[in-house]
Amino acid sequence: MKPSIPKGTRDFLPSEVRQRQYIFDTIRDIFELYAYQPIETPVMENLQTLTGKYGEEGDRLLFKVLNNGDFLAKADEGALDSRDSTALVPSISKRGLRYDLTVPFARYVVMHRNDLTMPFKRYQIQPVWRADRPQKGRYQEFYQCDADAIGSESLMLEAEYVLMIDQVFSRLGLDVEILINSRKVLYGIAETAGVTDRFMDMTIAVDKLSKIGWDGVKTDLVKRNFTEAQTQFIEKLFSLSWEDLAGELRGEVGRSGIGEINAVLGYFDPSKLNNRLVLEPTLARGLNYYTGCIFEVRSTEVEMGSLLGGGRYADLTGVFGMPDLSGVGISFGVERIYDVLSELAKFPSDVITQLELLIIAVDEEAHRASFGIASTLREHLVKCEVYPDVAKMKKQMKYANTIQVPYVVMVGMQEANGDLILKDMQSGVQETLGKAALVDKFSQQSSGNS
């Protein structure tokens, strides 16, 4: 049997695990700096929790876990007889795999409301599953990386997110644009254009702007029965500079959206950010969920979808019977960030190589001595390895080259006094030194690194 893994899933080699961990750690450090707390939820959720939360398409893409034991004993006989897969599911599957981190978070907040202190700032870095057709860059099992602050309306939280986003991408060495808008500004444009009754239609059309351009959007608006005049006016409003737009918006909602964005920007000096902050009236971020400020991040270096999305929502937990809990959150697209860092070769070189040195020995006696040398090095927190077998030096050096270890220590070559030979594998330079000097040299490096 030739083994394989399911389509759309991945194994990770050590170098990939370390590179992914580097991204997670960078984001986690910033989350912690801003007092976000980690939570974890189970991979399996009750299907009751998940179903109906992601639309019809989402329900289809949920992975469902078969009930254990004799699941047919309780199967819906009608659905079985009519071979109706969809109708059969609820009677043979009560659990599913997490589809995102938002619905589980909402469920978590409702279940643990008595253990949580509001405002509550949480982060969560865990995998999710979607039965999407696998393709390049799209997986059925992938990580999400979310932060949310709930139980406060303060726009300071939005301002903090701008700084957090700026700092994460700056630490990762990536240049990005941070786009910001407010759903209220979008609504304000609908107000000013007199089309609030078709706000959703307008949003759906404008949401496609970056993909299809204004010609496409206008065609789409006309198809949705906007008049030519409305369509023109909408384009004109969306094409204004942020300042001019602010002057044009007449409705109450639109003006409050402008006011909120100004309040967010009032907390810090945008010119001091490492990345450009762009006020972007056409930014929509999907349909129904967000109600206030919205964020998106795009790479300026690589053609790639958004690297982050987020925004304020008015009702996280209403569907679980706890209404009016508002919050604001962001979600880093860690899989895409990985692709960008790979494409630009921007992973720091020391991310992959953790091992500091390999000890190799000429014979059995030297091999035994090597174990003691390694033990002493490890007491000084030096990450090292002893080639486990007594083998030809050539074979051991080949192993050293393959694993790309920066230094090799040869034991047993200097028979006179027990001295060791240390070889810098990059430069090829060798030096002879005693065990104490070796330990000294590397233990200083290690404490410097950690």
Added chain:
Amino acid sequence: MKPSIPKGTRDFLPSEVRQRQYIFDTIRDIFELYAYQPIETPVMENLQTLTGKYGEEGDRLLFKVLNNGDFLAKADEGALDSRDSTALVPSISKRGLRYDLTVPFARYVVMHRNDLTMPFKRYQIQPVWRADRPQKGRYQEFYQCDADAIGSESLMLEAEYVLMIDQVFSRLGLDVEILINSRKVLYGIAETAGVTDRFMDMTIAVDKLSKIGWDGVKTDLVKRNFTEAQTQFIEKLFSLSWEDLAGELRGEVGRSGIGEINAVLGYFDPSKLNNRLVLEPTLARGLNYYTGCIFEVRSTEVEMGSLLGGGRYADLTGVFGMPDLSGVGISFGVERIYDVLSELAKFPSDVITQLELLIIAVDEEAHRASFGIASTLREHLVKCEVYPDVAKMKKQMKYANTIQVPYVVMVGMQEANGDLILKDMQSGVQETLGKAALVDKFSQQSSGNS
């Protein structure tokens, strides 16, 4: 709808995530020190990979994932008609959830053999799923934490594991016994007792010794058709001291087992370990998998099953068509280690509290100033939070108490000169200081901590 999670699964609160992370990090640090490399495998494996690897019981306990779409279209009609759940599974489910980390590792090694350099030392810390009946301390979704070294027969690897185990438990502040034996010594006892043809029967009986005592084991042996004389002789051999047993073992396998254990112990000085190393001839560690040295760890402080198991095996990957790949591995029982640390209250206190200080403000103006103070502190890597809303001081102090933050900074109380009040929440002591002094005080602490 009142939300819930599946039986046998868990949500983790921030303090629990941090405590679990502390255990994982402690183990990971030691794995890295000994040059083990991280890998990750997908949660979903093909059922073909998993089925038949864990016995009949294991097959029953596998969580199976329903095929997406119209799964009944390809369902086995005969199985459907006869309502045979077991026979139906293969036609409606091709994926399952990982049951342990060993089979996925074996599958991984075979699939990536061309990318791996032997000897290969890997570690893996990921959750697994088993449809066991949930009960106290037993979950359907739980973490495993494994290290394996493959492609070398060197007993140095066994010696390294003893040191690694000793160091992990020592760093965790737990006192344990490290039990060691060899499957060859067990076999040697069967050789000496003349019962090699019933080695497995003998092993199964003796494996229960710690639970049922010698009376129980002897009854079990008699039931398995061992003669009274054989039973007596087996008890006598198992009751010998390690040294005396070594003298008694006559067969080739048994003598080589004794030789291997001596070779392992020859690498280090057992008296210098932090924990007691026990040579335990009755240690068996299950049935078929292990072939050489075996390990187990038990707490000396708390009544709890084994906290670690491991050993050498001769054939990791034969079932996937790559024969004779031997290795040696250990698996930390991280869920039990969590329970032991909880019961003994041995988690370091700074594991839970990451947040260093909370900034609270008397009014809107002070609140805006707070944001700048927090930004400066964060530039110096001080983990801090600003209470996001302008609220009564009493409410904000109540929040500070609830989240158990060690320090609170009050902004806007000293109207004269912009000075701040810093309150030590444990002692209640307050001091008045300027922003620069505050930043100085905490940024030193933070760099000291990290």
